[in-house]
Amino acid sequence: MSLPDELAEQILGSIIDGTYPAGGALPSEPELAELFSLSRLTVREAVTTLRAQNVVRIERGRGTYVNPPAEWTSLHSMIRAxxxxxxxxxxxxxxxxxxxxxxxxxxxxxxxxxxxxxxxxxxxxxxxxxxxxxxxxxxxxxxxxxxxxxxxxxxxxxxxxxxxxxxxxxxxxxxxxxxxxxxxxxxxxxxxxxxxxxxxxxxxxxxxxxxxx
The missing domain is CATH 1.20.120.530 (GntR ligand-binding domain-like)
Incomplete structure (x- = not known):
């Protein structure tokens, strides 16, 4: 599993356990990079993975927000939840x-x-x-x-x-x-x-x- 994929799994776990609840915003890209001691490029790729699964959405000018599980399109993520x-x-x-x-x-x-x-x-x-x-x-x-x-x-x-x-x-x-x-x-x-x-x-x-x- 690549580093961005591993990070995507970690962020998904934090979403599932309620650290980042549905409707709420994820920390910014720099904050996530500092939190996980990873580059901003790795963070960006991880968020892109979650966005492709519709776990999160990007609202231009506002940030990245968590979607409710009913909107997720990844079976793996749903089973984890x-x-x-x-x-x-x-x-x-x-x-x-x-x-x-x-x-x-x-x-x-x-x-x-x-x-x-x-x-x-x-x-x-x-x-x-x-x-x-x-x-x-x-x-x-x-x-x-x-x-x-x-x-x-x-x-x-x-x-x-x-x-x-x-x-x-x-x-x-x-x-x-x-x-x-x-x-x-x-x-x-x-x-x-x-x-x-x-x-x-x-x-x-x-x-x-x-x-x-």
């Missing part, structure tokens, strides 16, 4: 809804295009989930479903949501494992309707558990 401590409930809920829509279609495609190698990977991750209950196996199981679609664009679409998935509490109870087993069975049976249905039921239950945790 959704998974941050104290995230706006509307932003967080929107991310979970979007994930459910995306993963329902992913489950359908996986059921249609999965290979024997895909099934073996899914079974392996499910075994690990039974044995350890760790979050890594849960994330890996869902990523394996993504790969099982056989579509090179789908992993690119899903990648930003892996952060959201990693932030959710791990599931190790019997009901959670049963949901994964039913989902795997539908994919193995090449039943796209059942795969979508079981994925939707699993994600609803997981989200409800996360909210009540």
């Amino acid at each position: 959704a998974t941050s401590p104290g995230a706006d409930p509307e932003v967080a809920d929107g991310a979970h809804v979007a994930r459910r829509v995306l993963e329902g279609g992913i489950a359908e495609l996986a059921a249609l295009h999965r290979t024997d190698a895909d099934l073996e990977r899914l079974r392996e991750h499910l075994r690990t989930m039974r044995e350890t209950g760790g979050p890594e196996a849960h994330v890996a199981f869902h990523q394996a479903i993504v790969r099982a679609t056989g579509n090179v664009f789908v992993p690119l679409l899903f990648e930003p949501f892996t952060q959201l998935l990693a932030e959710l509490p791990a599931e190790s109870d019997r009901d959670a494992l049963s949901r994964h087993e039913r989902l795997l069975a539908a994919i193995e049976a090449r039943d796209p309707a059942a795969a979508r249905r079981f994925m939707a039921a699993h994600l609803r239950s997981h989200d409800e558990s996360a909210r009540s945790a």
